[in-house]
């Protein structure tokens with residue numbers, strides 16, 4: 001039996017720009033610039049300010065683990081001398097024996113950014129979802145990187161709150 005497709009949300013007059021414009025090519029914001037001699041690193045031009053895209057990549061840099069912390073043994077030996085530095089709200093550098101590399105993303109959250117800080121970046125997407133648009137928020141990373149913590153499903157007691165990531169509040 002044929003059925004008609006569901007109607008668009010009645011309350012919404014205009015589709016948010018972020019869901020309309022698709023990038024035609026992979027933006028260079030995902031590229032890195034390396035510097036083997038510890039000299040100045042270059043930059044790229046793309047960031048949140050440059051325009052709206054349908055897909056955004058944000059990186060949350062978690063506080064470093066001490067060797068006595070649970071999960072430290074999951075960090076591969078070859079990465080233990082590698083450090084990560086947040087250099088701006090849209091970039092970070094990775095320093096290792098191989099040199100220094102700069103990575104630029106749509107947003108980078110430094111270790112001192114809390115759940116509320118992360119949520120404030122996501123709230124526009126959550127609001128679009130509440131208006132009836134298709135929205136996916138994915139947490140990606142190696143084991144122990146903080147996916148569950150960031151999504152509000154594990155971690156300290158205050159995360160077991162009805163306002164996890166602010167969704168209930170809004």
Ligand SMILES: Nc1ncnc2c1ncn2[C@@H]1O[C@H](COP(=O)(O)OP(=O)(O)OP(=O)(O)O)[C@@H](O)[C@H]1O
Pocket residue numbers: 061062063071141142143144145146147148149150154155156
């Ligand atoms: N930003 C953070 N600040 C403080 N602690 C954090 C942060 N992110 C993660 N942690 C802590 O690090 C540990 C591992 O985090 P979490 O369980 O979220 O990792 P995960 O990526 O979900 O791992 P897995 O894929 O193995 O499930 C937890 O004890 C968590 O509380």
